[in-house]
Amino acid sequence: MSRTVYVNGQYLPEEEAKVSIFDRGFLMADAVYEVTSVLGGKLIDFAGHAARLARSLGELDMAAPCPDAELLAIHRELVTRNEIVDGLIYLQVTRGNPGDRDFAFPDASVKPTLVMFTQSKPGLADSPQAKVGMKVISIDDLRWARRDIKTVQLLYPSMGKMMAKKAGADDAWMVEDGFVTEGTSNNAYLVKGGRIVTRQLGTEILHGITRAAVVRFAREAQMEIEERPFTIDEAKAADEAFITSASAFVMPVVSVDGVALGSGTPGPVATRLREIYLDEMRKAAI
Numbered sequence: 001m002s003r004t005v006y007v008n009g010q011y012l013p014e015e016e017a018k019v020s021i022f023d024r025g026f027l028m029a030d031a032v033y034e035v036t037s038v039l040g041g042k043l044i045d046f047a048g049h050a051a052r053l054a055r056s057l058g059e060l061d062m063a064a065p066c067p068d069a070e071l072l073a074i075h076r077e078l079v080t081r082n083e084i085v086d087g088l089i090y091l092q093v094t095r096g097n098p099g100d101r102d103f104a105f106p107d108a109s110v111k112p113t114l115v116m117f118t119q120s121k122p123g124l125a126d127s128p129q130a131k132v133g134m135k136v137i138s139i140d141d142l143r144w145a146r147r148d149i150k151t152v153q154l155l156y157p158s159m160g161k162m163m164a165k166k167a168g169a170d171d172a173w174m175v176e177d178g179f180v181t182e183g184t185s186n187n188a189y190l191v192k193g194g195r196i197v198t199r200q201l202g203t204e205i206l207h208g209i210t211r212a213a214v215v216r217f218a219r220e221a222q223m224e225i226e227e228r229p230f231t232i233d234e235a236k237a238a239d240e241a242f243i244t245s246a247s248a249f250v251m252p253v254v255s256v257d258g259v260a261l262g263s264g265t266p267g268p269v270a271t272r273l274r275e276i277y278l279d280e281m282r283k284a285a286i
């Protein structure tokens with residue numbers, strides 16, 4: 001079935017939605033994005049995604065396409081028009097179409113491009129993967145240095161996913177200067193002796209919206225969290241590990257570079273945090 005998508009003020013069948021070949025998102029990856037999940041027809045943590053979008057735009061001197069209230073209205077309209085119960089809403093803002101290719105940013109008369117579309121994922125929160133856990137491999141982190149800005153430069157993360165697939169794993173954790181930065185599309189955590197360890201915020205990682213909520217819920221549940229870098233050897237010696245992202249929520253990791261963690265099955269901390277996260281976020285969904 002054809003989706004209804006949103007492009008610059010219009011709701012269109014996906015076959016009719018078009019963006020110029022001169023759009024800077026296409027030519028220069030001069031664009032930022034957000035992915036918000038939908039559970040039971042409601043948006044999970046829209047405010048968090050809107051705030052991070054504003055930050056990404058600000059860091060790149062890019063104009064906001066419209067006020068947050070309008071973004072929220074478009075999200076909701078797409079959920080309704082596409083009858084999304086569980087799924088994702090993808091949003092992308094580019095620096096627009098200056099009518100030609102040039103490295104310099106265009107002047108303010110060039111309007112940003114705003115594109116949004118839905119992905120229906122029935123049963124998104126009941127993923128079979130959560131029951132068996134994920135296998136990760138380690139790879140060098142060869143991305144640019146401003147990973148705190150959520151740009152559409154996703155070539156290296158895509159290559160990382162392919163390296164993982166080739167190795168019979170589900171994802172790759174990226175390593176820089178001996179320490180894990182994050183997964184290709186998620187934040188990374190280990191658990192050792194009851195303590196949760198995850199890298200501190202900085203320009204080296206994306207400031208996950210799910211990470212922020214999970215860290216808060218873990219502290220509220222009296223779990224100990226240490227925000228510091230960790231190595232792959234530490235991860236291999238951990239009792240358990242997990243990742244977080246807006247689409248996977250909290251997902252257990254059961255092996256790192258072929259080394260099984262603990263019993264090789266999803267650990268109790270990851271399992272508990274997944275339950276808490278889903279319960280709390282469903283309650284707060286709008």
Ligand code: PMP
Nearest residue numbers: 185186187206208209210245246
């Ligand atoms: N790190 C990277 C590199 C990501 O691409 C993502 C997912 N967009 C995350 C972390 C997780 O962020 P969030 O919880 O906001 O989805």
